[in-house]
Amino acid sequence: MTVRVLLADDHPAVRSGLRALLETGEGIEVVGEAADGAAAVGNARALRPDVVLMDLRMPGTDGIAATRAVVSERLAEVLVLTTFDLDEYVVGALQAGAAGFLLKSAGAATLVDAVRRVAGGQGVLAPEVTRRLLDRFVVPAAGDAQPPPPELAGLTPRERDVLGCLGEGMSNADVAAALTITEATAKTHVSRVLAKLGLTSRMQAALLARSAGVSAPRPSAGGPSLRA
Known part of the structure; x- marks a missing residue:
C-alpha cells in the first residue's frame, strides 16, 4: 500500500529536498505541501494523507498547534521533523499527539523507514532525545514515584x-x-x-x-x- 505524505515546512528548499528524498522510497507518495501550520491543517483535511511530516517552527500557526489539530481530528499520523531537540519541543510535540520525533540531521534511510513505521501505527523517536525523554517520564527519582493514573x-x-x-x-x-x-x-x-x-x-x-x-x-x- 502506498504511504501518502504531506510535507509541512516553511522553507521551499527543504520541502523540495524532502520530496525528492521520500519519493526515492518505494511505496511513498508526496501528495501535498504546506508552508505553515494553518495550511498544514487545511491540506490535511483536503488531502487526507497517511502521514504529515511536520516542522515545528513555522510562521503563524506553529507545528505543535498544527499537530494537535491534525491528530484531534484524526486526519493523519504526524511525524515531527525539526532542527531543534529542545525538551520543550519534544514534550510539546508528543503531548500534542505526534507519533514520532526526528531531527533533520537524520539520514535518508532513517527518514523513509520512520515514515513507513508511523504510517503502520508505530512510534518513532530520535536517538538523541530518547534517553532524556525516558529520564523525564519513565525513571522518576527515588521517592518521587507517582501513583498510576x-x-x-x-x-x-x-x-x-x-x-x-x-x-x-x-x-x-x-x-x-x-x-x-x-x-x-x-x-x-x-x-x-x-x-x-x-x-x-x-x-x-x-x-x-x-x-x-x-x-x-x-x-x-x-x-x-x-x-x-
Whole structure:
C-alpha cells in the first residue's frame, strides 16, 4: 500500500529536498505541501494523507498547534521533523499527539523507514532525545514515584495487556501476535485504550505505560490461547 505524505515546512528548499528524498522510497507518495501550520491543517483535511511530516517552527500557526489539530481530528499520523531537540519541543510535540520525533540531521534511510513505521501505527523517536525523554517520564527519582493514573482502573485486563504492548513499541500486528488475537481486534483494543485514557497517540500511551509500570504479558509455560 502506498504511504501518502504531506510535507509541512516553511522553507521551499527543504520541502523540495524532502520530496525528492521520500519519493526515492518505494511505496511513498508526496501528495501535498504546506508552508505553515494553518495550511498544514487545511491540506490535511483536503488531502487526507497517511502521514504529515511536520516542522515545528513555522510562521503563524506553529507545528505543535498544527499537530494537535491534525491528530484531534484524526486526519493523519504526524511525524515531527525539526532542527531543534529542545525538551520543550519534544514534550510539546508528543503531548500534542505526534507519533514520532526526528531531527533533520537524520539520514535518508532513517527518514523513509520512520515514515513507513508511523504510517503502520508505530512510534518513532530520535536517538538523541530518547534517553532524556525516558529520564523525564519513565525513571522518576527515588521517592518521587507517582501513583498510576486513576484512568487505568477503567481498563479491562485485556486492555491493560494492550497498553503494556504499546509500552514496548509494538505495532497492531505485533500486539495481535503477542496476544494471539486478530489484527483487527488489536486495532479495536488500541482505539478503546486511547479513548479511555484520553490520549491521542500510541506514543502517549507508550509513555504512560512505562511510567505506570504496565508491561506486556509474557507467554505462559503452557503456551498462549486464542482469545479476543
